[in-house]
Amino acid sequence: MSESLAGARSLLARAERVTVLTGAGISAESGIPTFRGESGLWRSHRPEELATPEAFRRDPELVWSWYAWRRSIVATCEPNEGHRALARFALDRGGVTLVTQNVDGLHHRAAVAEAGDRASEPAHPWELHGSLLRDRCFDCNLKSDAHFPPVNELDTGPSRGSDWPETEVRDVEIPRCDACGGLLRPDVVWFGEALPTDALEGAFEAAAVADVCLVVGTSALVHPAASIPRATLRAGRPIVEVNLEPTALSPYAEVSLMGRAGATLPELLR
Ligand code: OAD
Secondary structure (H helix, E strand, O other): OOHHHHHHHHHHHHOOOEEEEEOOHHHHOOOOOOOOOOOOHHHHOOHHHHOOHHHHHHOHHHHHHHHHHHHHHHHOOOOOHHHHHHHHHHHHHOOEEEEEOOOOOHHHHHHHHHHOOOOOOOOOOEEOOEEEEEEEEOOOOOEEEOOOOOHHHOOOOOOOOOOOOOOOOOOOOOOEOOOOOOEEEEEEOOOOOOOOHHHHHHHHHHHHHOOEEEEEOOOOOOOOHHHHHHHHHHOOOOEEEEEOOOOOOHHHOOEEEEOOHHHHHHHHOO
């Protein structure tokens, strides 16, 4: 075992409360593209054309096409060893608050699978950037389960990765809100929008009282999410980071474990 892995393990073993912040990197091994990596989504697409309220007002079909494609990828993916190791860790030891920037629902799927017949119901992670698995009315904000478009209408076969088959859902009618008739949108946070207050407050409170903040697979460039581990630092407690490469947070981490989350987390959290 490497010295740093042993060091990180012993920090976690001594910790009563652990807050975990995850980003797109933890889902990369499930086949979900990240945003800023080599074939990241924001390398080939412009967020201001796809992930803002203005973009939706201008061209809701284009925006829906993008999210329908992303939903269709998630529908074919499974939680990986990293998600599963975190889920077991939380179920086995308690005192773990999971906070994610991801909108793919894979942490909860892993937790449900790992919980199996256990009596305890797995907690939902705080989802800072919303969820692809829900819709929300653009006008009145009423939330509903995602129901657009039926994912099996999209053939994502050769188009996986960051290659988006833009035209596929262009002609589908956008669903409307049952309550007010407004256009539905995916219940994710777009650029320029506020994060859900309960998730943001829950995350900062958990980080402020954590004995260790474990940060996995995020470039730590997008705030306020990237500021959450600093609440742990301000309380005089350490950050442990798992990532393929150094990030904006690495200079502040007590231990940086460089490697794939799917291989590193099972080792670290065993
Ligand atoms: P990024 O794409 O910015 O960063 C992904 C990070 O994961 C990088 O630091 C990679 O080195 C690392 N990584 C990739 N594969 C990995 C693996 N197998 N194991 C461990 N690490 C790996 O994604 P985020 O930091 O999550 O927001 O991006 C933050 C936010 O920016 C997203 O939630 C999204 C985006 O705009 C919204 O859409 C609101």
